[in-house]
Amino acid sequence: MKNVKKVIALEARLKKCKNVVTLGVQPNFSNYSRREADLIRNAEKIYYPSTFYAELFDAVGKKTFPSYHNYKCVQDKIKQTALFNLLEIPHPRTRVFYGKRQKASICEHFQFPFIGKIPRGSAMGRGVYLIRNREDLESYISRTNAAYIQEYLPSDRDIRVVVIGDRVVHAYWRIAPPGEFRSNVAVGATISLDPVPKKVLDLALDTAQRCRWDDVGIDIIKHDKNLYVLEANMKFGKEGFRKAGIDYIKLMESMIENGQI
Numbered sequence: 586m587k588n589v590k591k592v593i594a595l596e597a598r599l600k601k602c603k604n605v606v607t608l609g610v611q612p613n614f615s616n617y618s619r620r621e622a623d624l625i626r627n628a629e630k631i632y633y634p635s636t637f638y639a640e641l642f643d644a645v646g647k648k649t650f651p652s653y654h655n656y657k658c659v660q661d662k663i664k665q666t667a668l669f670n671l672l673e674i675p676h677p678r679t680r681v682f683y684g685k686r687q688k689a690s691i692c693e694h695f696q697f698p699f700i701g702k703i704p705r706g707s708a709m710g711r712g713v714y715l716i717r718n719r720e721d722l723e724s725y726i727s728r729t730n731a732a733y734i735q736e737y738l739p740s741d742r743d744i745r746v747v748v749i750g751d752r753v754v755h756a757y758w759r760i761a762p763p764g765e766f767r768s769n770v771a772v773g774a775t776i777s778l779d780p781v782p783k784k785v786l787d788l789a790l791d792t793a794q795r796c797r798w799d800d801v802g803i804d805i806i807k808h809d810k811n812l813y814v815l816e817a818n819m820k821f822g823k824e825g826f827r828k829a830g831i832d833y834i835k836l837m838e839s840m841i842e843n844g845q846i
Contacts, residue, residue, distance in 0.1 A: 592841055593624050596633035602838045610635045632841075650846050651800035651819065658798070659819045662704045662733055672795050675788075675813045677806075682732040691722065695734055701725040704733035715766045738808040743768045743815060744781055745825060746789035746803045750846045753790055754836065756781040757825045776828045788812055799846070 589604050599605040608621050617625065625631060630648040631638070636656045643653035658664045669676040680695075681704065682688045701722070703712030714725050715737065726732055746756040758777035761768040768774045789803040792814050802821030806813050826833045840846045 589842055592630065592632055593628040594632035594634075595625075595638060596635050598633045599834075599837055599841075601834045602841070604838055604841055605632065610638070632846075652797060654797035655800055655819050658796070658817060660706050662702055662816060663731065665817055666733075668796055669792075669814060674792050674795070675811065677736045677738055677813050677815065679733070679735040682734065683730070688726055688732050691732060691734055692719075695736065699737050700735040701729075702733045702735065703729050704731050711771075713767055737766075738806055738813065739766075740806050740808055741768070742777075743804050743806045744785050745818075745821070746781070746786060746805060747821060747825070748790055748793040748798070748801050748803065749837075750799055750840060751794070752845075753786050755826060755829060755831060756786055756789070757829065770822060770824050776825055778829055785812060788814065792817075 591604050591606050594600075594605050594607045595610045597607055597609070600607045606624070608617065608624065611617055614622070628647075630650060631642055632650050634642055634649045634656075636659060639649050639651075639653045639656040642649050658668065663681055666676060666679045666681070668674075677700075682691055698715055698717045701714045701716050706712075712728075714721065716722050716725055742758050742760045744756060744758055747754050758779055758781070759768040759770060759774045760777055762773040762775070765772060765774075770776065785805055785807075789805060792803055793799070793801050796817070798817060798819070800819065802818040804815040804818065806815055823833050826836075837846075
């Protein structure tokens with residue numbers, strides 16, 4: 586990495602990259618030193634700017650990685666579902682219910698069992714519930730203002746496809762532990778590096794490109810011979826990379842150096 590021009594990042598995701606200077610995310614722009622502020626102003630692109638600064642940089646026309654479109658949908662399942670429906674991307678049937686009157690009608694639209702999710706801010710399998718009866722439903726409703734309800738498509742595994750820039754950099758299966766309906770590694774799922782079908786990779790890349798996401802883990806499930814995009818994760822974990830022997834930091838250093846991101 587000698588004599589390689591360094592890029593500027595705010596969030597710490599690339600802190601270990603040798604060609605990245607990480608400045609941190611300050612709650613006030615005025616908290617940055619004069620030198621730091623000038624580095625930000627003069628940078629052609631800012632890497633991992635945070636949701637707050639991504640919006641500001643987009644407003645003034647400064648490029649970021651990931652794109653502002655990534656940040657608009659971070660941990661927001663409601664926006665993701667609306668976008669999938671708008672673009673006719675295959676996605677489990679999902680509805681959002683607000684207020685007591687709408688929530689009281691959930692069982693008119695879905696039959697038990699179905700899935701309830703905390704629609705904003707949840708990740709790694711947290712905030713996802715298999716709702717088998719009215720007692721489960723009442724318990725779930727008490728936890729969230731907006732009820733995000735999704736049809737249950739039984740499967741013991743899903744596929745995580747990671748898209749960075751304009752290409753798929755990794756894909757792997759996540760197999761749920763016995764008795765668990767979720768296939769998140771954080772809840773005990775195991776990673777399998779068995780080959781992922783090309784049609785799955787194509788669906789993930791098409792989804793990322795049409796949604797204008799350039800740093801994302803797309804979760805896909807196969808049910809009754811059909812493929813469905815479950816959701817997008819902009820803060821995906823690295824365990825799948827480690828399992829495959831992929832050095833994520835070196836990958837990102839290379840993609841930055843080669844102008845791929």
